[in-house]
Amino acid sequence: MLFSTKAEYGVRLMIELGRQPGSTPVSLNSVAEAERLPLSYLEHLVAKLRKAELVTSTRGAHGGYRLAKPAEEITMDAVVQALEGQIAPMECFHETPEGRVLCSHEGDGDRACSTKLLWTRVQNGVTKALAGTTLAELVEFSAPQGHSDAQVRAKAAVVHTL
Amino acid sequence: MLFSTKAEYGVRLMIELGRQPGSTPVSLNSVAEAERLPLSYLEHLVAKLRKAELVTSTRGAHGGYRLAKPAEEITMDAVVQALEGQIAPMECFHETPEGRVLCSHEGDGDRACSTKLLWTRVQNGVTKALAGTTLAELVEFSAPQGHSDAQVRAKAAVVHTL
DNA sequence: GCAAAACCGACCGCTTCGGTAGGATTTCGT
DNA sequence: ACGAAATCCTACCGAAGCGGTCGGTTTTGC
Numbered sequence: 299m300l301f302s303t304k305a306e307y308g309v310r311l312m313i314e315l316g317r318q319p320g321s322t323p324v325s326l327n328s329v330a331e332a333e334r335l336p337l338s339y340l341e342h343l344v345a346k347l348r349k350a351e352l353v354t355s356t357r358g359a360h361g362g363y364r365l366a367k368p369a370e371e372i373t374m375d376a377v378v379q380a381l382e383g384q385i386a387p388m389e390c391f392h393e394t395p396e397g398r399v400l401c402s403h404e405g406d407g408d409r410a411c412s413t414k415l416l417w418t419r420v421q422n423g424v425t426k427a428l429a430g431t432t433l434a435e436l437v438e439f440s441a442p443q444g445h446s447d448a449q450v451r452a453k454a455a456v457v458h459t460l
Numbered sequence: 461m462l463f464s465t466k467a468e469y470g471v472r473l474m475i476e477l478g479r480q481p482g483s484t485p486v487s488l489n490s491v492a493e494a495e496r497l498p499l500s501y502l503e504h505l506v507a508k509l510r511k512a513e514l515v516t517s518t519r520g521a522h523g524g525y526r527l528a529k530p531a532e533e534i535t536m537d538a539v540v541q542a543l544e545g546q547i548a549p550m551e552c553f554h555e556t557p558e559g560r561v562l563c564s565h566e567g568d569g570d571r572a573c574s575t576k577l578l579w580t581r582v583q584n585g586v587t588k589a590l591a592g593t594t595l596a597e598l599v600e601f602s603a604p605q606g607h608s609d610a611q612v613r614a615k616a617a618v619v620h621t622l
Numbered sequence: 623g624c625a626a627a628a629c630c631g632a633c634c635g636c637t638t639c640g641g642t643a644g645g646a647t648t649t650c651g652t
Numbered sequence: 653a654c655g656a657a658a659t660c661c662t663a664c665c666g667a668a669g670c671g672g673t674c675g676g677t678t679t680t681g682c
Contacts, residue, residue, distance in 0.1 A: 300462050300549040300582065302639065306575060313574050325658065339641055341660075358649025359657040374578055387462040412475050412602030413468060415618070416536055416593050420462065423585030431578050440574030456577070464670065487627065501672055503629075520680025521626040629678070639668080647660070652653100 300424075301382055307335055308343045308381040309374070309436070315353065316369040316437040323355070323362030343381060350380035369437055375428035385424065387417040462586075463544055469497055470505045470543040471536070471598070477515065478531040478599040485517070485524030505543060512542035531599055537590035547586060549579040 314329045326344060330337040344363060347353045352372060353363045365372065379385055386392060390402040390411075399418060403411040439456070476491045488506060492499040506525060509515045514534060515525045527534065541547055548554060552564040552573075561580055565573040601618070 299551055300547070300586065303551060304639080306550050306552070307640095309575050309578065323658095327658080336641065338643075342641090345660080355659060356649085357647075357659045359655095360650060361648080361658050363659090385462070388468055389461055389465060390468070410602065412598060413471050415598060415601045416471065416590075419589040419593060420586055423589040424462065424582055427581040427585040428578075431581060436574060436577060439577045440572065466670080485627095489627080498672065500674075504672090507629080517628060518680090519628045519678075521624095522681060523627050523679085525628090624682090625680100626682105627678100627680080630676085631674105632676105633674080634672085635670105637668105637670080639666105641665085643662100643664080645661085645663105647658100649658080650656090652655095 301378065304343060304381045305378050307333075307340065308347060309377060310335070311340060311344060312347070312352070312365070312372070312377055312433055313436050313440060315363055315365050316372075316433050318364075321364065323360075323364050325362040328362075346380050347377070350376065352377060352380060365433075369434035370432055372433040373429050374431045374433070374436075375425055377433070378428055385421075385428070387420040387424070388413070391417055391421065463540065466505060466543045467540050469495075469502065470509060471539060472497070473502060473506060474509070474514070474527070474534070474539055474595055475598050475602060477525060477527050478534075478595050480526075483526065485522075485526050487524040490524075508542050509539070512538065514539060514542060527595070531596035532594055534595040535591050536593045536595070536598075537587055539595070540590055547583075547590070549582040549586070550575070553579055553583065 310333050311329055314332055315324055318324050326337060326340050329335075330340055344353065344355075348355055348363075351366055354366045355361065355363050375385070384392065388401075391399065392402070393399055399421065401411040401414050401417075472495050473491055476494055477486055480486050488502050489499055491497075492502055506515065506517075510517055510525075513528050516528045517523065517525050537547070546554065550563075553561065554564070555561055561583065563573040563576050563579075
């Protein structure tokens with residue numbers, strides 16, 4: 299598995315928040331019931347999302363969580379990274395602050411790491427897929443069941459979009 | 461991390477075999493020394509590659525391993541899959557024998573899994589990167605250090621190819 | 623027969639995963 | 653003022669995988 303259920307649960311959580319159009323906060327409890335996920339576990343996940351400033355919280359009775367930004371501006375690379383940590387295909391891979399990709403094997407020496415080509419391509423593939431998908435898209439995609447034949451076919455087509 | 465060092469070590473092993481042009485088998489010991497990896501651990505990895513029919517072995521003195529096919533015909537999706545197991549972004553994802561992608565959440569019901577769009581895109585990104593890279597490419601890319609400026613620039617360019 | 627090699631299975635310390643538990647704190651409604 | 657509802661925080665726990673080691677068996681060339 300590329301990702302653990304942390305990403306899965308966390309993305310579902312974000313989608314659930316994205317469904318709520320108004321500014322009223324959504325309680326974790328209602329999310330847990332809607333998605334049938336353990337509340338206590340969601341608490342851990344939402345904490346990461348909050349630290350990454352993807353959601354905001356209001357405490358106390360009738361409190362809950364809201365998206366920190368409009369769903370159109372939230373891309374999945376930020377969400378998954380908040381939940382799973384740095385996204386890299388391999389242990390030796392890390393991004394410099396400037397965005398360059400480095401492999402710890404190819405230090406000072408001249409000979410490049412033999413596997414770098416492969417992992418760079420994988421990295422590109424994943425980040426393009428994640429950064430190219432917005433929360434708004436997922437909310438729209440999983441909209442309530444008003445599916446005419448045309449809608450179903452449109453959905454089948456959009457999967458391959460990027 | 462998307463992948464563990466099993467993929468890293470295994471790919472390096474394959475590259476090492478790919479470097480040997482002749483049909484003489486390469487002993488694991490020489491691979492371990494060349495790549496500075498623990499021999500006993502490589503034994504486990506090469507066993508998976510053998511079961512996947514990516515390498516062949518000859519036992520006894522002066523034995524070792526060879527590629528089962530020419531390096532041009534070995535794509536990295538087969539190698540990584542042999543080492544890491546089924547490649548799927550999420551637990552609930554599995555491919556049917558016909559190649560269709562299924563999510564175990566969306567059984568009989570009508571409402572599609574809300575995260576399917578995302579994971580399908582990720583899956584596509586990864587498999588395209590892996591299947592689009594051959595062992596021959598990696599062997600070529602990490603060729604001995606005859607690097608003129610032109611070669612270095614050519615290598616920098618090919619990373620973004622796909 | 624000896625040495626070199628592939629094979630095989632058991633074991634081990636460590637970290638992560640998925641989840642639970644118990645409590646502390648904040649806030650709204652009455 | 654009080655209690656319910658909610659976020660917040662920390663600790664813990666069993667299971668599984670990771671990265672590796674070890675000891676031994678079998679095959680084969682010289």
